[in-house]
Amino acid sequence: MPSSDNATLNKSPIALDIQNLNVYFGEGHEKFRAVKDVSISVEAGGSFGLVGESGSGKSTVLRAVSGLVTNWDGTVAVNGEPISKKREMSYCRTIQMVFQDPYASLHPRHSIDRTLSEPLRLHKFDNIDDRVNQALIDVGLGTSFRFRYPHQLSGGQRQRVAIARALMLEPDIMLLDEPTSALDVSVQAEILNLLSDIRKKRQLTYILVTHDLAVVAHMCDEIAVMSHGEIVEVMDVETMRQSKPQHEYTRELLEASEGYQPEA
Numbered sequence: 001m002p003s004s005d006n007a008t009l010n011k012s013p014i015a016l017d018i019q020n021l022n023v024y025f026g027e028g029h030e031k032f033r034a035v036k037d038v039s040i041s042v043e044a045g046g047s048f049g050l051v052g053e054s055g056s057g058k059s060t061v062l063r064a065v066s067g068l069v070t071n072w073d074g075t076v077a078v079n080g081e082p083i084s085k086k087r088e089m090s091y092c093r094t095i096q097m098v099f100q101d102p103y104a105s106l107h108p109r110h111s112i113d114r115t116l117s118e119p120l121r122l123h124k125f126d127n128i129d130d131r132v133n134q135a136l137i138d139v140g141l142g143t144s145f146r147f148r149y150p151h152q153l154s155g156g157q158r159q160r161v162a163i164a165r166a167l168m169l170e171p172d173i174m175l176l177d178e179p180t181s182a183l184d185v186s187v188q189a190e191i192l193n194l195l196s197d198i199r200k201k202r203q204l205t206y207i208l209v210t211h212d213l214a215v216v217a218h219m220c221d222e223i224a225v226m227s228h229g230e231i232v233e234v235m236d237v238e239t240m241r242q243s244k245p246q247h248e249y250t251r252e253l254l255e256a257s258e259g260y261q262p263e264a
């Protein structure tokens, strides 16, 4: 059998498989489990939303998967391969994260050129100039932004740079932690549309953390609702749109969610 057929057969349709994830903070008698037995499977090319009240453990799930916190147990498999807690270079590239606050996630004294070219050098990409220019075009900024600094950009433009930085490493999976909640309402939709377009074009897999049900309704196929570190309900977005959640907590979340407009 040709090796390319083998490769196709071996490729898992599940891009990210998290099973019985527990994440711990603190030491000794102060140690506590912030994430409890969380299991999530996301198909390649899918978009999965994690919603829930503040402190329910959503960001901690992403931080464990991305390697930013390492005190966890359970299994996390990427494209069918279980990952170790030590962040290996290839795995760092495969999973990229975009954070809530573009003001904090870009170095204030580094030009956009430096911000974008350093990760490329680290991961030994070639044609760095061309890649930086293309990445700026891909996120709708254009090459004139290359030698600017973060303070010369609006919040939305900075988040576009943060998205470009994640995308240019050609990841399979993007972890999006409240990617629009620090932005003016007027630019939130632009950034969400950009992220949706990019996912379709590049067949990326998204895990999106948000407290905003309108955002998951727009962006995701499936959602998990978290409360006190646990998943209390998994449902497809259509069920949520029809306001038919099974769990009382999810119903409360729907009712409490300001700005959520079920589509007609």
Ligand SMILES: Nc1ncnc2c1ncn2[C@@H]1O[C@H](COP(=O)(O)OP(=O)(O)OP(=O)(O)O)[C@@H](O)[C@H]1O
Pocket: 025, 026, 034, 052, 053, 054, 055, 056, 057, 058, 059, 060, 061, 211
């Ligand atoms: N670095 C840390 N050290 C200690 N505790 C932490 C740390 N990060 C998060 N926690 C705790 O873990 C729990 C889950 O926090 P997490 O940030 O994952 O919640 P969240 O659902 O993402 O909330 P939010 O929507 O406010 O960002 C909370 O009790 C939080 O206080």
